[in-house]
Amino acid sequence: MTTTNVTSTYFSGLKCRECNKLYPADVRYVCEECFGPLEVAYDYDAIAKDLTRDVIESRGANMWRYKELLPVAGDVTVGPDVGFTPLVKADRLAEALGVREVWVKNDTVNYPTLSFKDRVVSVALTRAKEFGYETVGCASTGNLANSVAANAAAAGLRAFVIIPSDLEVGKILGSLIYGAHVVGVNGTYDNVNRLCSEIAGRYNWAFVNVNMRPYYAEGSKTMGYEIAEQLGWELPDAVVSPMAGGSLICKLDKAFKELTKLGFVKEHNTKIYGAQAEGCSPIVNMVKDEADWIKPVRQPNTIAKSLAIGDPADGVYAAGTMRNSGGWGENPNDEEVVAGIRLLAETTGIFAETAGGVTVGAAKRLIENGKIDRNARLVLCITGNGLKTKEAVAGSFKAIDTIKPSLTDFDSLLQTIQPEELPCQ
Ligand SMILES: Cc1ncc(COP(=O)(O)O)c(C=O)c1O
Numbered sequence: 001m002t003t004t005n006v007t008s009t010y011f012s013g014l015k016c017r018e019c020n021k022l023y024p025a026d027v028r029y030v031c032e033e034c035f036g037p038l039e040v041a042y043d044y045d046a047i048a049k050d051l052t053r054d055v056i057e058s059r060g061a062n063m064w065r066y067k068e069l070l071p072v073a074g075d076v077t078v079g080p081d082v083g084f085t086p087l088v089k090a091d092r093l094a095e096a097l098g099v100r101e102v103w104v105k106n107d108t109v110n111y112p113t114l115s116f117k118d119r120v121v122s123v124a125l126t127r128a129k130e131f132g133y134e135t136v137g138c139a140s141t142g143n144l145a146n147s148v149a150a151n152a153a154a155a156g157l158r159a160f161v162i163i164p165s166d167l168e169v170g171k172i173l174g175s176l177i178y179g180a181h182v183v184g185v186n187g188t189y190d191n192v193n194r195l196c197s198e199i200a201g202r203y204n205w206a207f208v209n210v211n212m213r214p215y216y217a218e219g220s221k222t223m224g225y226e227i228a229e230q231l232g233w234e235l236p237d238a239v240v241s242p243m244a245g246g247s248l249i250c251k252l253d254k255a256f257k258e259l260t261k262l263g264f265v266k267e268h269n270t271k272i273y274g275a276q277a278e279g280c281s282p283i284v285n286m287v288k289d290e291a292d293w294i295k296p297v298r299q300p301n302t303i304a305k306s307l308a309i310g311d312p313a314d315g316v317y318a319a320g321t322m323r324n325s326g327g328w329g330e331n332p333n334d335e336e337v338v339a340g341i342r343l344l345a346e347t348t349g350i351f352a353e354t355a356g357g358v359t360v361g362a363a364k365r366l367i368e369n370g371k372i373d374r375n376a377r378l379v380l381c382i383t384g385n386g387l388k389t390k391e392a393v394a395g396s397f398k399a400i401d402t403i404k405p406s407l408t409d410f411d412s413l414l415q416t417i418q419p420e421e422l423p424c425q
């Protein structure tokens with residue numbers, strides 16, 4: 001195994017986000033000088049020489065059409081078909097929310113595990129293979145575990161996924177099915193994350209969101225690239241992103257800035273808004289309180305388990321992204337999360353998991369309190385699939401109507417249904 005510098009023409013190293021110290025592009029994630037997080041450093045002049053909008057458009061409908069902007073040196077060996085999910089114009093949702101234009105970036109149908117995490121995992125595992133790792137892992141609130149398990153299975157890697165033990169059945173089963181070693185920890189995500197740093201150090205495995213984090217995180221940028229390309233190479237006015245560790249929201253912003261720098265889109269100030277559930281909203285609280293630091297949530301308490309990270313690694317940067325762009329944050333309660341899932345489903349035909357309900361619930365609040373302009377071209381990032389978190393909404397419906405197999409019974413039932421419940425009339 002080589003864990004040393006494996007680079008391409010387009011990226012040559014890692015850079016500290018705080019003090020800018022440069023490091024080789026090997027397996028490391030914190031700055032030795034200041035303990036700041038490390039990020040991939042690109043050569044944008046070299047990228048601009050080879051990558052154009054025409055080149056991108058000539059490539060396959062997956063996230064690797066932007067390969068020069070991703071930190072892998074050789075061929076894509078894990079997740080070659082991930083991404084390029086639909087951007088859906090949601091006119092009925094726009095009307096319900098009272099906004100001019102709403103688009104849904106639909107990562108509920110991302111391949112192969114129905115969440116945006118397939119984006120980060122295909123980058124992290126391709127990179128892990130470049131370094132020669134044979135065992136990979138993650139600390140996860142569920143979706144990342146599913147994606148590591150599936151993509152590792154397809155690539156012939158051994159996977160350990162470590163999760164809080166109280167996750168939804170769909171998330172646990174969605175990892176077990178691929179033959180991964182699933183370890184439930186009796187504790188919070190923050191307990192899981194700390195344990196994973198220790199395991200990664202002791203066993204020298206590639207933990208996608210620990211020692212592979214600088215590479216892993218770059219995968220989220222592809223959601224931003226796709227949004228811009230699918231809008232006809234234009235940036236939206238406003239984007240609402242769910243937040244857990246706070247990485248995705250930062251990378252959406254980074255993607256828009258990179259496309260602007262490369263001249264692929266006209267300069268435009270996209271306001272970035274973050275969404276968390278009331279029962280675990282350290283980043284939104286930081287924005288609303290105008291604080292300088294994250295106050296960790298010790299005991300998250302929400303149905304939105306995928307977003308329940310009490311001490312988010314990129315929390316301060318996520319808050320900075322919202323502030324610098326002129327955006328804001330909101331934290332709907334669990335009732336609003338369920339209502340958000342149902343509103344999205346009833347107006348677009350898209351069944352999102354709890355994180356999607358958080359995003360729609362937050363957008364509704366942000367529109368009502370005037371933080372999002374009703375004239376905006378708004379994009380909602382819907383990042384995970386509702387079939388994985390069925391228990392969150394199951395209790396919100398009354399029992400279904402049940403009848404004998406008889407037309408008379410159906411006629412009687414129809415008499416009891418209010419006319420406004422019949423969309424065809
Ligand atoms: C469905 C879903 N959406 C959004 C997020 C937030 O991602 P990040 O940790 O990059 O903020 C997660 C994280 O687990 C997730 O599972």
Ligand SMILES: [Zn+2]
Pocket residue numbers: 016017018019020021031032033034035036
């Ligand atoms: Zn530093």
